[in-house]
Amino acid sequence: MSAPTPPLTPAVDLAGTREAVDTCLTGFLDRKMRAAASEGMPTEAISVLRRFLTSGGKRLRPLLCVCGWCAAGGHGDTTTIVRAAASLEMFHAFALIHDDVMDRAATRRGAPTVHRRLARHHREGRSMTAARHLGVSTAVLVGDLALAWSDELLPTVDLTSRQLGAVLPLIDVMRSEVMYGQYLDVTAAGHPTGDVEYALRIARYKTAKYTVERPLHIGAAMAGAPLAVREALSAFALPVGEAFQLRDDLLGVFGKPEITGKPSLDDLREGKHTVLVALALERATPSQRHILDALLGNPDLDDAGADRIRRVLTATGARAEAEHMIIIRRTQALRVLEAARLPPAATAALRKLTGAATARTS
Numbered sequence: 355m356s357a358p359t360p361p362l363t364p365a366v367d368l369a370g371t372r373e374a375v376d377t378c379l380t381g382f383l384d385r386k387m388r389a390a391a392s393e394g395m396p397t398e399a400i401s402v403l404r405r406f407l408t409s410g411g412k413r414l415r416p417l418l419c420v421c422g423w424c425a426a427g428g429h430g431d432t433t434t435i436v437r438a439a440a441s442l443e444m445f446h447a448f449a450l451i452h453d454d455v456m457d458r459a460a461t462r463r464g465a466p467t468v469h470r471r472l473a474r475h476h477r478e479g480r481s482m483t484a485a486r487h488l489g490v491s492t493a494v495l496v497g498d499l500a501l502a503w504s505d506e507l508l509p510t511v512d513l514t515s516r517q518l519g520a521v522l523p524l525i526d527v528m529r530s531e532v533m534y535g536q537y538l539d540v541t542a543a544g545h546p547t548g549d550v551e552y553a554l555r556i557a558r559y560k561t562a563k564y565t566v567e568r569p570l571h572i573g574a575a576m577a578g579a580p581l582a583v584r585e586a587l588s589a590f591a592l593p594v595g596e597a598f599q600l601r602d603d604l605l606g607v608f609g610k611p612e613i614t615g616k617p618s619l620d621d622l623r624e625g626k627h628t629v630l631v632a633l634a635l636e637r638a639t640p641s642q643r644h645i646l647d648a649l650l651g652n653p654d655l656d657d658a659g660a661d662r663i664r665r666v667l668t669a670t671g672a673r674a675e676a677e678h679m680i681i682i683r684r685t686q687a688l689r690v691l692e693a694a695r696l697p698p699a700a701t702a703a704l705r706k707l708t709g710a711a712t713a714r715t716s
Contacts, residue, residue, distance in 0.1 A: 365703070366702070371417055371436070372417065374436045375413055375416045375439050379440050379507075383404045387400045387401075403499065409462075410464070414710075416442055419569040419570070419572055419573035420432070420439050421573065422577075423577045425583060425587060426575075426580075426583050427579075428573070433509075433512075438509055441508040447497075448500035454469060456536075456540055459620055460620075461615075464612075464616075472489040472493050476489065521576060528563070531559050531564055532559070535560030535564065538555065543626050544624065545625065553627050554596065557596050560599070561599040587694075590691050594683065596679075597683035597687070598711040601680055601712050604673065606620070608664065619657070623651070623655045637672065638666065646666055683712075
């Protein structure tokens, strides 16, 4: 006897969902702006956060949250799930703002990072050193606001006690996992090795679980997902998330900043322990290893030095192997998706997001 065919549901409108999430975020920040102005609070903190949130971004986590809801049979009024999805994007803003501070990044999405923008805002009457310190300090606070407001955005009053019991633990786990992943990433930076499995562990916690698995789980929990659906979503999410991070690592080194919106020197200057770098260190000849040891993690690395590293990453086969790993993981995820027998609308949307998350854009 064949398995029952999932009920037909309307197609997931990814563009419309993205617009609805943006509307939710800007409406929330508009209310915060009015409240801050009426109380004499510093509205530039909200202005900077709003500019950051509206300056681009894939909205991948909110879209996956809505896809998880659809995968578990969610349908009808989307107000509550969109608000939950928006809360994930607000949390992501917090994570990115703090990540840029830790990485001492100058740009994000082709524009100055929040701490750079705030340093410039507070430059008048201060030394450059003082302005930079103030920029970092205030950026940390803006990130903290985004973290607090992600809780406010979560539609807890609209959820049943059963939904809350399923959703809140997932949010707690997601937050812990990304913090652990970030901790692993920060502590490994500057001391990369040929340990590919350790690099994959960082990618799994910093990206695969946080970016793909948990947003899907949170959306699915809001629709009362059974265990089989959650397991299928995990089997799909983890390879997609790892492929997404592998692509991000490649773009961070070989991508064109004018296309990707991210610098092509930062990861190399930080000496990030990525799978790409680990593969190269694992395979390098003594002379190639000397180049990597001398240049990776050098804060003064210039374009010429970066090109030397890129040639080693290519000559060792690390670049090609990273591309191969992306293909393997994308194929694995799509096979899981086809076998899972989720609602067709969810399957189609997840297939599309898989392509967007792993595609070459340079």
